[in-house]
Amino acid sequence: MSDARTTNAYWGRDGLERRILDALSAAGKDIGAVTIDDLAPADQFHSGGKGATQRLARLARLEPGARVLDVGGGLGGPARTLAVEFGCRVTVCDLTESYVRAGEALTARLGLADRVTHRVGDALALEPAAWDVVWTQNSGMNIADKERLYAGFARALRPGGTLAIQEPMAGPVQPPVFPLMWARDASASFLRTPDEMRAVVEAAGFRVESWDDVSAEVAGPRVSAPAHSIQRIVMGDGLEAIARSGERNREEKRIVMVQAVLKRR
Ligand SMILES: C[S@@+](CC[C@H](N)C(=O)[O-])C[C@H]1O[C@@H](n2cnc3c(N)ncnc32)[C@H](O)[C@@H]1O
Structure with missing residues (x-):
């Protein structure tokens, strides 16, 4: 099991829905008629924003009606995109309670509650199920036990189901420069190299369909990053140092970003 208290203390923030709407309003958006595109800077909490979500959805060839579990789905920006633009029905599972509450409120505001649901849950404790797709973007970095994480993804999918991932991985130059978006220091960051990750996913019962370095x-x-970006809303003034080390980690190949699509055997 993950340590819910540590996860909530690191990622969680109070009053997130209000803070997001106020920031969007200050940026000139009509929050009475907010769209998924208006929200995207504030609810797609991963490198590449909404464009990266669309790229991964195309790579995974998501079909209308697909039942998707978004593990570590945060505020639900990716989930709402999969529902509106790809016709999926999505359940978001995330350990950070304030994200689940804010995500639920944003989904209701957009009239998507019939297609997107949110629940508090631990990526390391997924129930056996028969999802068509397990989706996860930038959410496994705090989890050391990748074997257990990927075995859980396999257990949650139907045979032949699709696992779609976007994950930062360890680059050829180590160690990474801290702070990272997900960790102040090495005690909370658990990245493996792409080769190591491929071995983990294959041992968990997946066949690699696509494996793209999208760094x-x-x-x-x-x-x-503007005031209405989720990175700024959550990290505040801490974002400067995070963005600077992020640039170094990318340029010096200390961290690489992978999008991959795996099929459960
Ligand atoms: C950078 S955010 C990404 C959120 C979302 N996937 C997105 O792309 O917008 C990382 C997320 O991972 C979640 N997370 C971290 N550890 C988790 C765990 N053990 N179980 C479920 N969610 C977890 C955090 O709560 C946070 O929402």
Whole structure:
């Protein structure tokens, strides 16, 4: 099991829905008629934003009606995109309670509650199930036990089901420069190399369908990220140092970003 208290203390923030709406309003958005595109800077909490979500969805060839479990799905930006643009029915599972509450409120505000649901849950304690797709973007970095994580993904899928991942992985140059978006220091960051990760997913019962290094395509957080970006809303002034080390980690190949699609055997 993951340590829910540590996860909530690191990622969680109070009043997130209000803070997001206020920030969007200050950026000139009409929050009475907010769209998934208006929300995207504030609810897609991963490198590459909504474009990276669309890229992974195309790579995974998601079909309308697919039943998707988004593990570590945060505020639900990716889930709402999969519902609106790809016709999926998505359940978001995340350990951070304030994200689940804010995500639920944003989903209701967009009238998507019939297609997107949110629940508090631990990626390391997934129930056996028969999802068509397990989806996870930038959410496994705090989890050391990758074997257990990927075995859980396999257990949650139907045979032949699809696992779609976007994950930072250890680059050829180590160690990474801290702070990272997900960790102040090495005690909370658990990245493996792409080769090591491929071995983990294959041993968990998956066949690799696509494995793309997207480090050059998907931009990380910028020092100049606007006030209505989720990185700024959550990390505040801490974002400057995170964005600077993020740039170094990318340029010096200390961290690489992978999008992959795996089929459960
Ligand atoms: C950078 S955010 C990404 C959120 C979302 N996937 C997205 O791309 O917008 C990392 C997320 O991982 C979640 N997380 C971390 N450890 C988790 C765990 N053991 N179980 C479920 N969620 C977890 C955090 O709560 C946080 O929402």
